[in-house]
Amino acid sequence: MLLRHTKKEVADRKALTINPAKTCQPIGAMYAALGINGCMPHSHGSQGCCAYHRSSLTRHYKEPVMAGSSSFTEGASVFGGQANLVQAINNIFTIYDPEIIAVHSTCLSETIGDDLPQIVANAEVSGKVPKGKKVIYASTPSYVGSHITGFANMVQGIVKGFAQPGIKSNDLINIIPGWVEPSDMAEIKRILSLMKVPSIMFPDTSGVMNAPQTGKHEFYPQGGTTSKDLSRIGSASHTCALGKWASESAATLLSKMAQVPFTICDIPIGLKATDRFLMELAKVSGHEISQELEFERGQVADIITDMHQYLYGKKVALWGDPDQLIPLTEFLVDLDMKPIHIVSGTPGKAFEKRIKEICATKDITPNVKSGAQADMYLMHQWILNEPVDLLIGNTYGKYISRDMDIPFVRHGFPIYDRIGHSYFPTVGYKGSMRLLEMMLSAIMNKMDREAPEERFELVM
Amino acid sequence: MENRALLKERENHILIKESDQTQISCEKPTLAGAVSQRACVFCGSRVVLYPIADAVHLVHGPVGCAAYTWDIRGSLSSGPELHRLSFSTDLSEQEVIHGGEKKLTAALNKLITTYRPKAAFVYSTCIIGIIGDDVDAICKKISNVYGIPVIPVDSVGFQGTKKDGYAAACNALFKIIGTEPVTNIPVCSINILGEFNLAGEAWIIKEYYQKIGITIVSTLTGDGRIDEISRAHGASLNIVQCSGSMMQLAKLMKEKYGTPFLRVSYFGIEDVALSLYNVADFFSDYPEIKENAKKLVYEEITSRSKELDLYKKKLAGKKAAIYVGEAFKAFSLIKSLRSLGMKVVLAGSQTGNTEDYETLRELCDPGTIIIDDANPAELSRFIIEKEADLFIGGVKERPMAMKLGIGFCDHNHERQIPLAGFEGNLNFAKEIASSLCSPVWRFTKKQSGGTK
Numbered sequence: 001m002l003l004r005h006t007k008k009e010v011a012d013r014k015a016l017t018i019n020p021a022k023t024c025q026p027i028g029a030m031y032a033a034l035g036i037n038g039c040m041p042h043s044h045g046s047q048g049c050c051a052y053h054r055s056s057l058t059r060h061y062k063e064p065v066m067a068g069s070s071s072f073t074e075g076a077s078v079f080g081g082q083a084n085l086v087q088a089i090n091n092i093f094t095i096y097d098p099e100i101i102a103v104h105s106t107c108l109s110e111t112i113g114d115d116l117p118q119i120v121a122n123a124e125v126s127g128k129v130p131k132g133k134k135v136i137y138a139s140t141p142s143y144v145g146s147h148i149t150g151f152a153n154m155v156q157g158i159v160k161g162f163a164q165p166g167i168k169s170n171d172l173i174n175i176i177p178g179w180v181e182p183s184d185m186a187e188i189k190r191i192l193s194l195m196k197v198p199s200i201m202f203p204d205t206s207g208v209m210n211a212p213q214t215g216k217h218e219f220y221p222q223g224g225t226t227s228k229d230l231s232r233i234g235s236a237s238h239t240c241a242l243g244k245w246a247s248e249s250a251a252t253l254l255s256k257m258a259q260v261p262f263t264i265c266d267i268p269i270g271l272k273a274t275d276r277f278l279m280e281l282a283k284v285s286g287h288e289i290s291q292e293l294e295f296e297r298g299q300v301a302d303i304i305t306d307m308h309q310y311l312y313g314k315k316v317a318l319w320g321d322p323d324q325l326i327p328l329t330e331f332l333v334d335l336d337m338k339p340i341h342i343v344s345g346t347p348g349k350a351f352e353k354r355i356k357e358i359c360a361t362k363d364i365t366p367n368v369k370s371g372a373q374a375d376m377y378l379m380h381q382w383i384l385n386e387p388v389d390l391l392i393g394n395t396y397g398k399y400i401s402r403d404m405d406i407p408f409v410r411h412g413f414p415i416y417d418r419i420g421h422s423y424f425p426t427v428g429y430k431g432s433m434r435l436l437e438m439m440l441s442a443i444m445n446k447m448d449r450e451a452p453e454e455r456f457e458l459v460m
Numbered sequence: 461m462e463n464r465a466l467l468k469e470r471e472n473h474i475l476i477k478e479s480d481q482t483q484i485s486c487e488k489p490t491l492a493g494a495v496s497q498r499a500c501v502f503c504g505s506r507v508v509l510y511p512i513a514d515a516v517h518l519v520h521g522p523v524g525c526a527a528y529t530w531d532i533r534g535s536l537s538s539g540p541e542l543h544r545l546s547f548s549t550d551l552s553e554q555e556v557i558h559g560g561e562k563k564l565t566a567a568l569n570k571l572i573t574t575y576r577p578k579a580a581f582v583y584s585t586c587i588i589g590i591i592g593d594d595v596d597a598i599c600k601k602i603s604n605v606y607g608i609p610v611i612p613v614d615s616v617g618f619q620g621t622k623k624d625g626y627a628a629a630c631n632a633l634f635k636i637i638g639t640e641p642v643t644n645i646p647v648c649s650i651n652i653l654g655e656f657n658l659a660g661e662a663w664i665i666k667e668y669y670q671k672i673g674i675t676i677v678s679t680l681t682g683d684g685r686i687d688e689i690s691r692a693h694g695a696s697l698n699i700v701q702c703s704g705s706m707m708q709l710a711k712l713m714k715e716k717y718g719t720p721f722l723r724v725s726y727f728g729i730e731d732v733a734l735s736l737y738n739v740a741d742f743f744s745d746y747p748e749i750k751e752n753a754k755k756l757v758y759e760e761i762t763s764r765s766k767e768l769d770l771y772k773k774k775l776a777g778k779k780a781a782i783y784v785g786e787a788f789k790a791f792s793l794i795k796s797l798r799s800l801g802m803k804v805v806l807a808g809s810q811t812g813n814t815e816d817y818e819t820l821r822e823l824c825d826p827g828t829i830i831i832d833d834a835n836p837a838e839l840s841r842f843i844i845e846k847e848a849d850l851f852i853g854g855v856k857e858r859p860m861a862m863k864l865g866i867g868f869c870d871h872n873h874e875r876q877i878p879l880a881g882f883e884g885n886l887n888f889a890k891e892i893a894s895s896l897c898s899p900v901w902r903f904t905k906k907q908s909g910g911t912k
Contacts, residue, residue: 002541005575015566017523017550024524046586046617047490048500052528055855059532064859066836071490072618077590088493095467095837096495107522108586108618111556142522143556143587215865215905217840345523372550396530 001403006377008384018377019396021319022345024142025150027053028179029104030067032154035185035203037224038099040092041067044085044114045106060414061182061209061422066219068092068101072108081114082122089120089135090128096219099227100161101135104154107142134227136161146346147413148245148321151179155250158202158230165258166235171285174236174260175201176250178243178267178323179413180427182206182223187425188242188268194290197281200229200236210422234258238284240277242267243323245346267323268427269435270331271300296429303436304335310443310460312336317383317400319343319393320412322351322370328392328411329366330358331432337390340366341382347371376400390443407442409435466838467494473833478826484817486832489621495835497783497856498810502585503529504625505615507873508705509632511535511656512684513543514578516571520564520595521585523550525617533873535656537683538663542577551587561593568602568610578686579609581632589616609636609686622785623704623811630709633680633689637713640687642694648743649675651695653721654706657682658873661880665726668736668881672752674743680706693717697742699724699735704786704811725788726880727888728796733757760882771889774897776801781848783834783857784871787812787820793852793871794823800889805846808834836860850896865906867895 026043030053033041043050050069057065068091070076070084085103092101105116116137129135138157140150155176175192177185186206192199207223233239233254239262241251251262263284268277274297278289304311315338318325322344332339342355348370355368367382380400387404391397394412401408410418411426425431444460451457466474472485490496502519506529509517519526526548537543549567551560564582572580580602584595595612603610614628650669655662662682669676677695678688698710698721710721722742724735736757740750780797784790787809794804807820808831820830829842836856843851843864851861854872861868869892871879877891878884 002544005542005545007574013570015549015563016518016570017526017548019530019546020523020527020548020550022523023527024522026524042493046500047496047498047621048503048617049524051497051499051503051856052524055532056528058856058859062859062862064836064863065856066495068493068495069490071492071494071496072586073489074619077586077618084492087491091467091491091493092495106586107524107556108590111587111590141553142524143551143553146523211863213863213865213904215863217836217860217863219837372552 002399003380003403006380006384008381010378010381010385013373017373017375020345020375021343021379021396022146023056024107025140025145025147025153026104026106026142027056028147028150028152029102029138029140029154029157031057031179031205032151032158032203033102033104034065034208035205035224036100036102036158036230037226038220039224040096040098040101042069042088042092042101042103043067043106044070044081044103044116045108046072049106056414057209059416062419063209063211064217066096070109077108077112080112081109082119085114085119086123086126086128089123093128093130093133098220099133102154102157103135103137104140104150105138106140110139110141134161148179148323148346152246152249155203155247156253159233159250159254159257162227162230163234163254163257164231166232168237169235170237171198171287172232172236173197173199173281173285174233174239174254175199176239176241176247177201177204178241178246179321180242180267180324181421181425182208182210183421183423183425184427184431187428187430191278191293191428192281194292195278195281195285195287197285197287200233201225202230202233234260236260238262240265240280240284242277244350245322245348247323266327268431269324269327270432271297271334272330273327274428274432293429300429300432300436303433307436307440308336310440313338314390314443315340315386315388316390316392317341317379317388318391319376319379319397322346322348324412326351326354326358329355331435333358333362333364338364340364340386340388341379342366342368343374343376343379344370345374390439392439405446407446409438409442467491470494470838474829474831474838475821477821477824477828477830483814484830484832486817487811487813488833490833495837496833497835498833499622500617501620501622501625501628502583502615502617504622504705505583505613505629505632506625507533507656508626508629509581509613509681510543511537511681512579512581512686512689513537514540514685516542516547516575516577516580517583518547518549518567518571518580519583519585520549520560520593521551521587523548525583525585526550533656534658534876535682536660542575547571556587556591559591559593560588561598564593564595564598565602568598572602572606572608577608579611579636581611581613583613583615585615586617589619609639611635621811626705627708630706630712633709634712636686636689638690638693638717640690642691645677645691645694646675647696648673648746648749649677649695650697650699650739651677651692652679652682653698653700653710654702655679655682655726656873659875659878661726661878661884664878664881664883668756669739671756672736672740673746673749674739680709693719695719697722697739699739701725702786702788704788725792726884727789727792729761729799729882729885730795731792732881732885764882764886768886768889771893772801774893775889778802778849778896779805779847780850780852781806781839781843781846783808783831783839783851783853785810785854787816789871791819791823796885796888802850804828805848806831806842808832840864850892865901865904867892867898869895
């Protein structure tokens with residue numbers, strides 16, 4: 001057993017993170033940048049950061065991931081990385097010809113005090129940025145927050161680089177989807193088109209990180225929010241920002257820069273969060289919730305009524321990113337399940353509060369922790385003390401699942417060992433159906449596997 | 461994409477055998493913005509030391525470096541599996557400002573009391589190189605408290621290339637070697653260096669040596685154990701595979717303990733056989749070893765030749781592109797592919813040196829593109845230009861090959877079947893044949909020739 005060393009007693013542990021439930025900011029910035037059409041992400045730091053982020057995203061999406069690096073050396077770290085970044089910008093535009101370069105910093109460049117706005121301004125002044133092209137940037141120190149913080153910071157960088165005040169177009173809505181899968185972004189766009197709401201989603205990795213086989217290695221696949229659309233975000237009548245952690249800061253900045261009002265919605269996972277999202281959309285756009293969506297909602301309810309007996313009372317442990325865990329926990333509670341252990345490496349007291357509130361509606365008092373040492377070691381300790389019937393989270397749950405024979409549904413980032421997340425959404429009513437299917441299959445497969453012969457049922 | 465110009469500074473890093481007589485440019489820091497496939501110093505250290513399974517590996521810095529290297533390398537262990545867990549000091553802004561020494565000390569205390577490891581490695585990441593924590597002093601102190609080696613690994617990301625990381629790892633290992641007494645080690649004994657037991661390859665290699673009558677003192681570092689490593693100086697010979705990563709250690713051991721070393725490779729029938737014979741020749745006072753080796757090679761080859769011929773038929777005349785970390789691996793791959801009837805049209809490495817590229821040039825057919833520190837633009841361009849049917853590379857190159865519609869073989873740390881030894885050679889043939897001949901290619905597009 002790989003996790004045999006885990007001690008059941010939860011003792012004070014402040015300095016050591018074991019099996020983290022988060023990673024660092026820059027990868028989030030890279031993922032966000034990939035959601036802009038014709039954009040080359042660029043990592044201002046050592047070569048390794050960029051290589052690790054590209055590898056991780058490649059493992060998760062099975063897609064080529066292009067990104068540049070400032071390739072810091074000892075010299076750059078002493079004298080500052082300005083020369084490297086300016087040279088990189090020049091090289092990238094010369095050879096890779098992107099529309100946009102999205103630069104993010106790293107722990108190294110932050111600590112030596114490189115000033116991205118000033119370096120980028122220098123590159124522009126010295127003619128390294130061709131006419132009509134753009135360099136946007138975000139400060140993403142790895143020692144603050146998590147990958148989600150980095151994502152949020154780059155989305156802010158997008159707003160900063162593109163937003164301009166404009167004449168408000170009556171029903172144009174901005175959607176900031178937060179860190180969700182390309183399949184989720186596509187599903188949100190489908191919902192919007194069903195409701196005939198004109199919208200701009202940014203970033204949008206659909207068609208980028210789930211691109212088809214074409215016989216070509218496309219450095220800039222078809223998907224991603226276009227510069228043209230980004231230049232109009234200031235003209236939207238409203239912004240729906242999904243997820244406080246990943247999207248709030250960008251929506252706030254946009255409201256300051258271009259007076260676009262905004263609402264923070266939960267990512268529409270599960271019935272209630274999807275209901276709220278659709279109602280908010282209807283409210284801000286003046287469009288009606290379409291019949292098709294009501295039909296799908298009925299289908300979700302139908303599945304739950306049919307299968308409730310397999311769900312009720314089941315204890316669940318889940319980990320991942322706060323914006324996803326909140327609606328997911330709410331959905332589990334609505335399914336009559338018991339989310340009892342919840343961990344997020346991304347810091348946030350508000351997260352713990354929301355989770356407790358949601359659970360309190362069903363008199364559940366969960367173990368919940370976020371931030372430092374909210375890691376998979378702690379999760380394992382909690383499960384050892386109070387076992388669960390289902391695990392929901394990223395690939396790193398597979399050790400606990402195997403050691404303790406607990407059904408496991410993969411959700412979140414990263415998923416290195418299964419496919420599906422790129423293509424099938426977990427948001428909206430369609431996504432609820434998929435979550436139900438995955439959870440039920442996991443639970444019922446175990447029942448089938450372990451039932452004594454006389455109780456092994458054909459019909460379930 | 462294929463017609464993108466090359467970066468001017470990159471032109472000297474690429475040569476075509478025969479038409480270019482100039483020497484290749486290599487061993488240079490990566491050009492900023494070139495989209496290199498290279499990694500950093502930390503990465504080099506981490507991959508070399510990672511397989512030591514009864515030690516804890518603590519990454520000192522912000523969480524990312526520990527998170528990205530958590531259990532991503534299939535270095536198998538036959539016993540403890542501490543190496544597959546991820547430990548980080550997870551430095552926050554306050555610690556970056558005020559220093560991370562206190563946290564490192566506390567983390568080590570917690571780690572050692574929880575896991576009771578045989579040793580601890582402490583990796584310094586970029587940040588440590590800037591804030592200047594005295595990692596050496598802390599390691600020394602903790603080592604004294606617990607009586608186990610606590611070894612600082614000087615792997616600050618920006619202080620060089622992946623190769624410097626290998627060197628830092630070798631220096632760390634060198635501190636452990638010689639710390640245990642050597643008794644009862646027979647004369648015909650070796651250390652296996654540069655073998656990381658990916659998909660169990662070290663086990664295959666060890667078995668060969670044991671069968672021909674040679675004792676293995678330690679494997680560095682595949683399925684590695686601290687007590688074996690501490691006795692490594694008792695072996696009569698070091699055999700070094702993947703020379704880029706472990707030559708430094710072989711040289712250090714030769715200097716201090718007088719242990720001679722041999723360079724070997726376990727990829728491709730030709731090289732495996734040659735390696736076994738060379739080691740046997742070293743122990744020429746024991747002629748039975750050479751006899752055993754001959755017998756083993758004969759049996760291993762003949763028992764598989766029929767099946768191998770099946771794949772050879774499928775592979776004959778196909779063209780391969782190779783891009784690997786260490787140039788040494790490319791040498792073996794070229795020979796191995798040639799023995800399968802294939803032709804190599806592109807050969808490159810992340811970190812080869814001048815000598816490596818000269819050897820590559822000698823080995824390659826005329827017209828072959830030889831490339832140092834390549835980027836995806838160059839790789840896809842030459843794959844299309846040279847009409848390669850197969851790409852051999854690592855994680856970042858795989859989806860590129862798939863998009864281009866050609867076969868792929870992971871010869872890096874994500875391989876799940878062993879590719880070393882005679883058995884591995886057959887697996888290799890089988891894997892590339894199955895990838896090349898997959899029915900999926902009937903449904904896909906390929907830029908260099910339309911739909912197949």
